[in-house]
Amino acid sequence: MAQAMASTSADKINYYDDKKHNYVDFWVGRDYEHESELIAINKLLKNRHYKLAMDYGGGYGRLTPIITRYADEVILVDPSVKQLNLAKKQLTGLAVRFVIQEKKDNVPAKDASIDLLVMIRVSHHLPDPRPVIAEINRVLRPGGEALIEIANEAHFVNRLRYIKHFKNVPKEPVPIGVHANGNEDSTPFVNHNPVTIEQAFVELGLQRIGKLSVSNFRHRLLKQHIPVKALLLGERSLQRPLSVINFGPSIFLLFKKPENKR
Numbered sequence: 001m002a003q004a005m006a007s008t009s010a011d012k013i014n015y016y017d018d019k020k021h022n023y024v025d026f027w028v029g030r031d032y033e034h035e036s037e038l039i040a041i042n043k044l045l046k047n048r049h050y051k052l053a054m055d056y057g058g059g060y061g062r063l064t065p066i067i068t069r070y071a072d073e074v075i076l077v078d079p080s081v082k083q084l085n086l087a088k089k090q091l092t093g094l095a096v097r098f099v100i101q102e103k104k105d106n107v108p109a110k111d112a113s114i115d116l117l118v119m120i121r122v123s124h125h126l127p128d129p130r131p132v133i134a135e136i137n138r139v140l141r142p143g144g145e146a147l148i149e150i151a152n153e154a155h156f157v158n159r160l161r162y163i164k165h166f167k168n169v170p171k172e173p174v175p176i177g178v179h180a181n182g183n184e185d186s187t188p189f190v191n192h193n194p195v196t197i198e199q200a201f202v203e204l205g206l207q208r209i210g211k212l213s214v215s216n217f218r219h220r221l222l223k224q225h226i227p228v229k230a231l232l233l234g235e236r237s238l239q240r241p242l243s244v245i246n247f248g249p250s251i252f253l254l255f256k257k258p259e260n261k262r
C-alpha cells in the first residue's frame with residue numbers, strides 16, 4: 001500500500017523520478033555487480049529469518065525478492081514515486097508492502113518495530129548519513145539487525161590515488177560526479193570512509209557482526225576479458241578476506257542492536 005505523495009522536502013532526492021533517467025537500464029550489463037550483491041546478501045543472512053524486514057531506498061525492488069526469502073514480510077520504502085510504481089508492477093505475489101518516504105532522512109516506521117533493515121546503494125545519496133543512522137537505530141527492535149552497503153571511498157584503487165598525492169582517505173563523505181563540481185541542485189552523490197560509518201553505528205550501541213567487500217573486480221578491463229562466472233567464483237571466496245582491507249568499491253556491513261537496548 002503506497003501512502004501519500006512525496007512532499008517537496010524530498011524533491012531534491014528525486015533524481016530517480018526523472019523521466020530522462022532510467023535506473024532499470026543502469027543495471028543492463030551489470031550482471032557481475034548484481035550477482036556479487038546477491039552473493040553478499042546470502043552470505044550475511046545465511047540461516048537467519050526475520051519477521052518484518054525493510055528495504056530502505058529499495059528503488060524498483062531489484063533486491064527485494066532476495067530479502068523476502070529471509071523475512072515473513074518486507075516493507076519497500078523509497079522517496080521516488082516512479083521507482084515505487086515500477087516495484088509494485090514487478091513484485092506481485094510477494095509479501096511486500098510499499099511505502100513512500102515523505103521526509104528526507106526519515107525512516108517511516110514506529111520505534112522498535114523492524115527486525116531487519118536493508119540499505120543498499122543509498123549511502124551514495126547521503127552527504128550526512130548520521131540522521132539516517134539514528135533513524136535506523138530508532139526503528140530497529142532490540143535484537144534487530146541492519147545490513148548496510150557503503151559506497152567505499154577507501155577502495156584499493158582510490159587508496160593508491162591518495163597515496164600518490166601523499167594524502168589520507170578523508171574521514172568525511174567525499175562528493176563525486178556532478179555534485180563534486182559544486183552543483184548543489186543535483187541529487188547528491190558521495191562516497192564514504194567505511195571506518196566513519198561503522199563508528200557512527202557503534203557509537204549508538206550497535207555491534208558489527210558481519211563485513212564483506214563486494215564487487216571487488218569491478219574494473220572495465222577485468223569485465224571485458226574475464227567471464228562473469230569466473231569473476232563470481234573469485235568474488236565468492238574473496239568477499240570476506242578482502243573486507244579486512246576495505247578492498248572493494250562496496251562494503252557490506254551487518255549490525256546488531258543488542259537485545260537489552262531500547
Ligand SMILES: C[S@@+](CC[C@H](N)C(=O)[O-])C[C@H]1O[C@@H](n2cnc3c(N)ncnc32)[C@H](O)[C@@H]1O
Binds near residue numbers: 079126
Ligand atoms: C541507487 S538506487 C538503489 C535502489 C536499491 N536499493 C538497489 O540497490 O537497487 C537509490 C535509491 O535510493 C533512493 N534514495 C535517494 N536518496 C534517498 C534518501 N536520501 N533516502 C532514502 N532513499 C533515497 C532513490 O529514490 C533510489 O530508489
